[in-house]
Amino acid sequence: MIGELGQVSLCFALALSLVLAASGLMGAAAPAFVARRVATSSAMGLLVFVALAFGVLTYAFVTSDFSVRLVANNSHTLKPLVYKISGVWGNHEGSMLLWVLVLALYAAMVAGFKRGGERLTSAALGVQGLIAVAFLLFILFTSNPFLRLDPTPFEGAGLTPLLQDPGLAMHPPMLYVGYVGLSACFSYAAAALLVSEAAIANNWARSARPLILIAWIALTAGIALGSWWAYYELGWGGFWGWDPVENASLMPWLIATALLHSALATEKSGAFRTWSLLLAIAAFSMSLIGTLLVRSGLITSVHAFANDPTRGLYIMVLIFLAVGGALALFAWRAPTLKGSAAFAPVSRETTLLLNNVFLVAACACVFAGTLYPMVLDALGGSKITVGPPYYALTFAPIFLALMVLVPFGPRLTWKRGDLKAAWQTLYPALGLAAVAALVVLALVSPRGIAATCAFAVAGWLIGASLIDIRRRRGARASAFAAALAHAGLGITLMGVAGSTAWRSEALTVMAPGQTMTVGPYTLRFDGVTREKGPNYIADRGHFVIMDAGKPGATLLPEHRFFPAEGQDKNDTAIHTTGLRDLYLALGDDRDGGRFAVRAHVFPLAPLIWLGGLVMALGGILSLWGRLRAREPEAQPAAPAVAQAAE
Amino acid sequence: MKTLIAFLLLMVPALFPALAAVPETFSDPALEARARNLQRQLRCLVCQGESVDDSRSPFANDVRSLVREQIAGGKSDEQIEDFLVARYGDFILMKPPLQSDTWLLWLAPFLVLGAGGAVAAAVIKKAASREG
Numbered sequence: 079m080i081g082e083l084g085q086v087s088l089c090f091a092l093a094l095s096l097v098l099a100a101s102g103l104m105g106a107a108a109p110a111f112v113a114r115r116v117a118t119s120s121a122m123g124l125l126v127f128v129a130l131a132f133g134v135l136t137y138a139f140v141t142s143d144f145s146v147r148l149v150a151n152n153s154h155t156l157k158p159l160v161y162k163i164s165g166v167w168g169n170h171e172g173s174m175l176l177w178v179l180v181l182a183l184y185a186a187m188v189a190g191f192k193r194g195g196e197r198l199t200s201a202a203l204g205v206q207g208l209i210a211v212a213f214l215l216f217i218l219f220t221s222n223p224f225l226r227l228d229p230t231p232f233e234g235a236g237l238t239p240l241l242q243d244p245g246l247a248m249h250p251p252m253l254y255v256g257y258v259g260l261s262a263c264f265s266y267a268a269a270a271l272l273v274s275e276a277a278i279a280n281n282w283a284r285s286a287r288p289l290i291l292i293a294w295i296a297l298t299a300g301i302a303l304g305s306w307w308a309y310y311e312l313g314w315g316g317f318w319g320w321d322p323v324e325n326a327s328l329m330p331w332l333i334a335t336a337l338l339h340s341a342l343a344t345e346k347s348g349a350f351r352t353w354s355l356l357l358a359i360a361a362f363s364m365s366l367i368g369t370l371l372v373r374s375g376l377i378t379s380v381h382a383f384a385n386d387p388t389r390g391l392y393i394m395v396l397i398f399l400a401v402g403g404a405l406a407l408f409a410w411r412a413p414t415l416k417g418s419a420a421f422a423p424v425s426r427e428t429t430l431l432l433n434n435v436f437l438v439a440a441c442a443c444v445f446a447g448t449l450y451p452m453v454l455d456a457l458g459g460s461k462i463t464v465g466p467p468y469y470a471l472t473f474a475p476i477f478l479a480l481m482v483l484v485p486f487g488p489r490l491t492w493k494r495g496d497l498k499a500a501w502q503t504l505y506p507a508l509g510l511a512a513v514a515a516l517v518v519l520a521l522v523s524p525r526g527i528a529a530t531c532a533f534a535v536a537g538w539l540i541g542a543s544l545i546d547i548r549r550r551r552g553a554r555a556s557a558f559a560a561a562l563a564h565a566g567l568g569i570t571l572m573g574v575a576g577s578t579a580w581r582s583e584a585l586t587v588m589a590p591g592q593t594m595t596v597g598p599y600t601l602r603f604d605g606v607t608r609e610k611g612p613n614y615i616a617d618r619g620h621f622v623i624m625d626a627g628k629p630g631a632t633l634l635p636e637h638r639f640f641p642a643e644g645q646d647k648n649d650t651a652i653h654t655t656g657l658r659d660l661y662l663a664l665g666d667d668r669d670g671g672r673f674a675v676r677a678h679v680f681p682l683a684p685l686i687w688l689g690g691l692v693m694a695l696g697g698i699l700s701l702w703g704r705l706r707a708r709e710p711e712a713q714p715a716a717p718a719v720a721q722a723a724e
Numbered sequence: 725m726k727t728l729i730a731f732l733l734l735m736v737p738a739l740f741p742a743l744a745a746v747p748e749t750f751s752d753p754a755l756e757a758r759a760r761n762l763q764r765q766l767r768c769l770v771c772q773g774e775s776v777d778d779s780r781s782p783f784a785n786d787v788r789s790l791v792r793e794q795i796a797g798g799k800s801d802e803q804i805e806d807f808l809v810a811r812y813g814d815f816i817l818m819k820p821p822l823q824s825d826t827w828l829l830w831l832a833p834f835l836v837l838g839a840g841g842a843v844a845a846a847v848i849k850k851a852a853s854r855e856g
Contacts, residue, residue, distance in 0.1 A: 314778050321773040349851070420854035428848055435840035443833035450829040451820075459825050463767045465775070465818030472833045493855070 081146050084134030085224045088214065091127035091182075094120045095210035098185070102204025106197055106272050114200045121189035121203055124210060125182040132166075132179045135223050139166050144234050147227040148172060154236040154642045156613040164247035165237045170373060170389075171223035173250060177369075178213050180254045184262040184289070185210065194266070194285025198278050201269030202262070209261050212396050220389050236643040239614070245307035253300035253327055257365040259293025260330055260358075262286070263337065267358035268404055271411040279415055283344040283354055288704050294338050295697035297331045302690030309686075313648045313663040315581070315678050317686055318574075320469050325448040326368030329441050333361040336437040339487075343430045347492045349419035350431070352412045357434070359404045364441070366397045376452060422494040429487040436480035443472045470528075481535050481567060485542030488560050503549070507541030522580065532575035539568030556703020563696030570689025576682030577659075583678045587668055593624065597679030599660050600624040601633075606664075606673060614638040616649070619664040619673060623653065635664040659683045755795055762791050762801055765818050766808065775818060787816075 098120040105114035135148070139162050144150040152169045153162055167173040185206040192199045217223070240246070263286050270282035304327065309317040318324060337357040344354040370376065374390030421427040447464040455461055485507060489500035514537030518530045543565035550557045584596040590605035604620040616636040623630040635651035646666070653660040658681045665674025750756040763777035768784040776784045776791075787808070794804045808816050820826050 314780075316774075316778060319773045350847075418854060419851060421848075421851045422855055423848050423852050427851065431844045431847060435837065435844050438840055439833050439837035442836035446829050446832040450826075450832075454825060461813060461815040462820045462826060463815050463818055464820055464829070465767060465773070467765065467819035468829075471819075472830070476833060476837060 080134055080137060080143065081224045081226060084131045084138075085222075087127045087131040087134065088218060088224070091124055091131065091178075092211065092214040092218065094124045094127060095207050095214055098124055098207030099204050099211055100207075102200050102202070102207050103272070104204075105200030106204065106269070108197065110200075111196070114196055117200050117203045117207075118189045121182075121185040121206070124207075125186040128175075128179050128182040131224075132175055135172060135175060136163060136166050139163065142234060144232070145226055145228070145230040146223075147225045148223045150227050150231050150234045152237055153234040154613065155233060156642060157237060157242070158612045160244070160247060161237060161242045164241070167250050168237050168241045168246075171217070171221045173254075174213065174217050174221050174373075175223055176251060177254055177258060178210065178217065180251075180258040181206070181210055181213065181261060184258060188262060188265070188289075191288075193288070194281050195278060197273050197275075198266070198269050198282060198285060201272045202265040205265035205268045205272075206262065209265070209400070212400075216389075216392055216396070220392055233642070236613075236640065239638065239640045239643055239645050239647040240311060242613075242640075243307065243311055245303055245311070249300060249303045249307055252296055252303055256293050256295075256297030256300050256334070257327075257330060257368065259289055259296060260334060260361045260365045262289045263293060263334075263358045264362035264400075264404070267355045268407060270355060270415070271404075271407045274411060274414060276415060280348070280351065283341040283351075286358070287341065287345065288701060290334070290338055290341055291697055291701040291704065294331075294334045295694050295701065297327070297334055298690055298694045298697065301327050301331060302687050302694070305690075306687045309683070310650050310652060310661075311647075313650060313676065315577075315659075315661050315680055315683070317577070317683070320447065320464075320466055322371055322448050325444050326371045329444050329448075330361055330364040330368060332437050332441040332444065333357060333364050336434045336441075337361050339430045339433050339437075343427050347419055347421065347427060349421060349427045350434075351415055351419075352408075353434070355408060355412065355415070359401065359408065363397065363401045366393065366400060369393060370397060371448070421492070424490065424497045425495045426487060426490045426492050429483065429490055432483055433480065433487065436476055436483070440473055440476050440480070443469070443476060447472075474528075478531065478535055481539055481571065484539060484564050484567070488546055488564075503545055504542060506545055507538050510541035511535070511538035513537065524579070526579055529575050529579040532571055536568040536571040536575070539571070540565050543568070554703060556699050556706075559696045559700035559703070561696070562699060563693045566689045566692030566694075566696060568689070569685050569692055570687075573682050573685030573687075573689060577680040577686065580681045581678060583676070585676050586674075587672050588675050589670075589672045594675065594677065596660070596677040599677075599679065601660075601662075601677065602629070603673070603675070606667075606671075609636070611638065613642060614640045617664065617667065617673075619651075619662075619675070621651070621662060623660070633660070633662050635662045637664045637666055654684055656684055657682060750792070750795070758801065759788075759792055759795055762795075762804060763788055765805070766791070767816050767818050769812060769816060 098117055101113045101116035101120060104110050105117050107113075135146075137143075138146045138149050139153050140159065142149065142153055142155045142162070144153075148169060148171050152172075153165045157165065165172075167176040185203060188199060188202050188206060194202075266282050266286035266289065270279040273279050301324075304324070305317045308319070309315055337354065340350050340354045340357055343349045344351050370390065370393040374387075374393060376390060419427070447468055451462050451464055485504055486497075486500055489495070489503060490497070511534040515530050515534035518533045519525050522529075543561040546561035547558055550561075582597040584594055586594050588594060588603045590603055593600055593602045595601070600623070602622045602624050604622060606617045606619050609616040609618045616638040618634055618636045621633040621635070623633070631653050633651035633653050636649040637646060638649055639646045648663045648665075651662045653662075658679065661678040661680060663676040665676065668674060750759060760777060764775050766776040766787060768774045768776050768779035768781055768787075770781050770783045771779045774784075776787045790808070791804060794807065799807070805817065814821055820829060822830055
């Protein structure tokens with residue numbers, strides 16, 4: 079019975095989203111205040127019914143109701159509770175429902191805060207309603223999570239052990255808050271185009287600012303989380319592989335970052351008005367393309383896609399309608415919004431413009447690298463691989479160039495800046511960059527051009543941010559947002575460069591009592607014990623780090639077997655000093671108690687995710703400042719320090 | 725996500741049995757570095773997106789032995805890559821070759837960068853003229 083309740087909720091949600099779309103769009107006209115009220119309440123109603131459907135599905139997973147096909151295919155009675163819950167979105171249908179739940183949350187937020195006034199809000203709700211209609215239809219017709227299974231099986235098929243992990247339980251919701259947050263930015267941009275009055279429309283960047291920030295923070299954290307999960311879970315320490323699935327999340331991040339910067343200029347000085355609108359459209363388009371890539375089977379091969387094209391075709395049509403519709407609206411209405419901002423060639427506007435040029439080029443690089451092989455294959459051309467060397471030659475130089483320019487932005491004022499003064503404040507950062515490069519060249523082996531450049535740039539970024547933070551002592555917390563985010567970039571760069579250039583590894587078969595060396599570490603193997611987890615059996619290896627003959631820290635990597643799923647996975651052990659990871663994976667039992675062991679040393683690896691965290695923290699500070707400044711009209715009069723903050 | 729899961733599923737059983745096969749290493753560090761470098765440039769065809777160097781699949785094991793045999797036989801890096809491309813196609817190269825059907829792929833980022841730069845220059849010029 080409970081499954082049908084979910085089904086009915088989804089149908090009600092669809093009806094409400096239709097009402098939301100219609101009333102919201104009607105409410106964009108000035109006198110239609112009744113329509114606006116209807117839009118607000120239907121946004122709340124939409125959230126209630128989607129949440130109900132999601133709650134029902136979660137209940138079915140938690141109670142292991144195997145009469146629901148999705149639960150039977152993806153759950154198991156012995157799974158720990160947290161993975162029963164995360165199993166809800168560990169599959170296609172459930173994750174689409176999560177997508178719509180987040181969409182409804184954003185719609186309710188837009189309706190609740192009414193940023194930018196009644197009419198802009200209403201139009202944004204209407205567009206949000208249209209997106210909800212499209213995705214609810216997609217769920218109901220191609221991906222219904224509530225389909226029944228008859229006869230009901232006694233036990234479920236379980237969840238892939240690799241997904242039974244706290245990192246991956248959190249990763250999809252985080253990423254969706256980002257992806258779908260971009261839909262809300264898109265809705266605001268489309269609303270600005272729909273409400274033709276310039277006075278209202280030009281406010282959209284300020285109204286959408288918290289949404290852009292929330293989406294960006296969530297994307298940043300979500301990508302970092304996914305990369306961390308891949309690192310510790312897959313057993314060889316790969317944190318980024320330029321896999322299409324990863325690229326699908328990087329593209330929206332790159333465009334969202336560009337939007338974050340461009341919308342700031344639009345808000346503060348009225349520059350790049352139409353460009354920011356276009357970026358908001360592009361950012362959501364990238365989210366949709368990411369969804370298409372991940373959900374349609376296009377990644378495995380174009381032929382897998384051709385075998386079952388229903389879902390893929392639906393999303394393609396959706397992309398075509400959303401992007402095509404938004405661009406048509408843009409072409410029609412944007413000319414009426416054209417600003418006539420004036421700024422000198424040396425000004426913050428110019429740096430933000432350059433930021434956008436580089437970010438868009440970086441996105442083009444990821445876009446080409448991801449889609450070119452698919453298109454080539456579909457057209458019957460040769461099958462090619464676009465792997466890390468391609469990105470090292472295209473993405474890396476473009477992004478490094480961008481990072482060299484970053485410190486200038488916060489140092490130049492709006493309209494007209496002083497390059498010489500900016501330079502002078504940067505001398506210490508230049509010194510730090512030179513020191514970093516020299517240290518790498520003189521002391522660290524193996525030395526390389528790439529690592530040297532990376533460390534110089536990282537020193538430059540972090541140095542500039544430290545100077546910034548020092549200059550602004552005593553200012554509001556949000557004044558440090560940009561400095562933190564830019565420093566995070568430098569920290570991540572150090573982690574990526576260090577762990578790539580100076581990694582060492584050892585692969586061996588060991589018997590208890592033997593020792594192995596990897597990098598600077600000597601490890602003693604003390605044997606294996608058999609452990610019993612809630613739904614797995616594990617071989618737990620006991621390893622001790624030998625420090626000058628004396629035993630030090632213990633590492634306990636496990637090799638787990640999941641009988642329900644009939645699969646095994648490794649649970650790596652990582653001993654970290656904060657600046658260096660010793661990474662250990664245990665293989666299975668060889669002849670007579672000998673075990674395969676894979677050990678790596680990744681210098682500076684923890685900095686990769688620490689940097690992501692610092693970036694997200696920068697975003698959170700900026701958001702915090704934004705939410706405290708309740709009166710948006712008070713903004714333009716803010717003092718210079720507050721402006722420089724962002 | 726589903727595809728990611730599917731490929732992880734495929735990969736996991738392959739991961740552990742293969743761990744046992746400790747790859748032979750060259751005692752000469754220069755040869756070893758060459759072998760490792762080549763292995764990183766080759767894609768494991770049965771995995772998704774992993775290099776022959778990272779992967780522990782039987783396929784990757786075979787290719788690693790092939791690479792090492794050929795290096796020991798005195799072949800150059802280019803000869804080894806050519807041999808593997810003749811056998812498995814361009815698909816095995818992590819770095820797509822620059823040829824008639826891939827120049828657009830290689831040039832696209834820089835075309836966008838150039839076009840963006842040109843537009844930016846025009847915008848800046850216009851804004852500066854307004855500023856006077």
